[in-house]
Amino acid sequence: MRCPYCRTNDDKVVDSRLADDGAAIRRRRECIGCGRRYTTYERVEDVPLVVVKRSGAAEPFDREKLRSGIERAASGRLDTATVATLVGALEEELRAVGAEVSSDRVGLAVLEHLRTLDPVAYLRFASVYKGFEDLADFAREVGELQKTSAPKPRR
Numbered sequence: 219m220r221c222p223y224c225r226t227n228d229d230k231v232v233d234s235r236l237a238d239d240g241a242a243i244r245r246r247r248e249c250i251g252c253g254r255r256y257t258t259y260e261r262v263e264d265v266p267l268v269v270v271k272r273s274g275a276a277e278p279f280d281r282e283k284l285r286s287g288i289e290r291a292a293s294g295r296l297d298t299a300t301v302a303t304l305v306g307a308l309e310e311e312l313r314a315v316g317a318e319v320s321s322d323r324v325g326l327a328v329l330e331h332l333r334t335l336d337p338v339a340y341l342r343f344a345s346v347y348k349g350f351e352d353l354a355d356f357a358r359e360v361g362e363l364q365k366t367s368a369p370k371p372r373r
């Protein structure tokens with residue numbers, strides 16, 4: 219590390235401890251040239267999340283793109299705050315998977331959440347994501363939805 223006082227490129231670490239709740243390491247360094255002390259922090263660089271498309275092309279995760287896609291599907295159904303919470307939860311969920319996720323996985327994660335939040339937004343998103351081509355596709359999906367959300371039979 220270059221000394222901020224005399225610009226010598228030689229130092230020794232005199233103290234090293236965890237900082238920022240363990241997210242960083244704080245080191246006290248002493249310059250070999252002038253003997254003055256200064257502090258450095260070492261932390262993990264933000265790991266970017268990469269989305270891999272079906273074509274194999276990879277692009278950085280785009281929170282805004284995800285939000286606008288969900289907002290379009292949820293228009294008039296879910297308020298902005300609910301969508302924002304959903305986007306936050308999705309991002310956390312996807313980052314937990316690893317540094318790379320497939321676009322399919324992203325789409326399915328959205329569907330999974332929308333399914334429980336709002337059936338109309340779910341169907342709208344599914345129609346774009348799954349590339350529905352005709353009414354039969356919709357009918358099938360609605361059938362699936364009714365199957366899973368149907369009330370449990372009384373005993």
Ligand SMILES: [Zn+2]
Nearest residue numbers: 221224249252
């Ligand atoms: Zn120095």
